[in-house]
Amino acid sequence: MAQRKALALLSGGLDSLLAARVIQTQGIQVEGINFYTGFCVEGHTHAIRKKDRAKPKRNNALWSAEQLGIKLHIVDIVEEYKQIVFNPQYGYGANLNPCLDCKIFMVRKAREWIETNGFDFVITGEVIGQRPKSQRKETLPIIQRDAGIEDRLLRPLCAKRLPPTLPEREGWVKRDALYDFSGRSRKPQMALAKQFGFNDYAQPAGGCCFLTDQKYSVKLTDLWRARGDKHYELDDIMLLKVGRHIRPQPAYKLIIAREEGEGKFLRGYRRQYPYITTTSHAGPFTLLDGVTDEDDIQFAARIVARYSQGRQADWVDIEYVNTQQEKRCFSVQPLPADQLNPAWVL
DSSP states (O other): OOOOEEEEEOOSSHHHHHHHHHHHTTTOEEEEEEEEOSOBOHHHHHHHOGGGTTSOOSOHHHHHHHHHTOOEEEEEOHHHHHHHHHSOTTOOOSSSOOHHHHHHHHHHHHHHHHHHHTOOEEEOOOOBTSSTTTSSTTTHHHHHHHHTOGGGEEOTTTGGGSOOOHHHHTTSSOGGGSOOOBSSOOHHHHHHHHHHTOOOOOSSSOOOBGGGOHHHHHHHHHHHHHHTSSOOOHHHHHHHTSSEEEEEETTEEEEEOSSHHHHHHHHTTTTTSOEEEESSSOOOOEEEEEOOOHHHHHHHHHHHHHTSTTTTSSOEEEEEEOTTOOEEEEEEOOOOGGGSOGGGBO
16 A cells, blocks of 8 residues: 655644654654745844844754654745735734634645645644634634645644544544644643653744734734835834834834844845934944934934933934935934833834
8 A cells, every 4th residue: 555645734833743743653654844924033033132042043844844854845925925914814813813814824725735746634733722713623623624625634633632534534544543632731742742752842832923922913013004004025024023113203113223133134224224323322223114304314313312322421423324325424412211202112
């Protein structure tokens, strides 16, 4: 009998790692797939910020595939995924995370992939009750139905709590070697990881979608409001995670580096955005995003001076450079702390 082949959705988290290993142990050929949305960029930010430098600078999906000894297919869905972010049929989670629509979309893409590449079924690391929106028992069938995959989707970690799937009914996998995990506790997965010899894995539940982050969601909502429509590019996704974002006026905001690493990163955008630096005192590199007039530039410079080492000085020398690389130097009085409206800080 020909060896059966399964495609595992690898997020880089512990659950998807374990789900793939469970099926591997049954003699199934497993390959992984990871869909790049643009919102999972933790490796970049860990490399940028000093406080994150102790964290592994790795793509956790690639790392998981290496631990499993399997091939990983990375598929760029940045453009397609925008419609999921803009208009999720099933709405958002706690922030701007379209969890249920996201899972449906990725399972549908995986279904299309196995149909094109001669694989038999798809594996995910879902556990009933682990996430409030996309992993409830009543939503799991919705994912199968809307993705068009029906019973070719196997969830090895909670399969015993669900109806038998095609791979189980056909005897490709043994149902009694699958699991019945449920709930938010990570202890069963951690015990299984130890049993399989996995000592290093993403904590606590893997996944690195910035759309689940409240502060990030506030910044993305602000970006949409400022631009007048739901739109973003990959650079926007990256910049929303870096620096201190301050919007004194609806038409523009400042992106102020909080440390040296962020300053170096933001300098990479100095030909795309106007920028401000302080020259008389050490201070942060700052991008200006939006439409500004002379008064705005002067006021923005006062805010930058406030965050420089010249905050107590009478005057701070400023260098302003526009997108045509035209340079202008002037001096400003740092904005007093009591005039920096907390509502401006995103």
